Amino acid sequence: MGLGREEEIETRGQPVFMPGTKVRATRYVKNDGTFAGREIGEMLVHKGDIGYVRDVGVFLQRYYIYAVEFVDRGTVVGMRARELNMETEAPK
Template sequence: MGLGREEEVETRGVPVFMPGTKVRATRYVKNDGTFAGREIGEMLVHKGDVGYVRDVGVFLQRYYIYAVEFIERGTIVGMRARELHAENDSGSAS
């Protein structure tokens, strides 16, 4: 008996981004209540914001979570690879 759609286990491969990688957010991120000191529903990251991967962690032994520092916003937010694009030094997406 199946449990529905099987999702890929990301951690079987290597992370998409490594610490120090410059990235651009592809989605808006609101506080779901897990970001201390900010109101629930408050916008933490805007689509298009540029940040740097500080660390790579694992969630539920399935997914890579990238701790991205958005310097202009003064926030460090955990994001999935599908929410990010690598950004080259000239400022255009790679």
């Protein structure tokens, strides 16, 4: 019997995104109560929103957490790499 699903320890490798990287959210993010000044359940980030990585941190010594600033929304949200894609689209 196993102990559950094994997950990769991300911090054994380099971060996927570095500060200054332009990224696109691949998921919706709602406030789970950890974002001060906003109601629980309030939408913080919409799928497709564009932001910039401000900082890279570590959670539980296993996962990289990217502090992404979504300028149009006026929010900085911690996100996992699987919730982001690098934005390579040329400016309009």
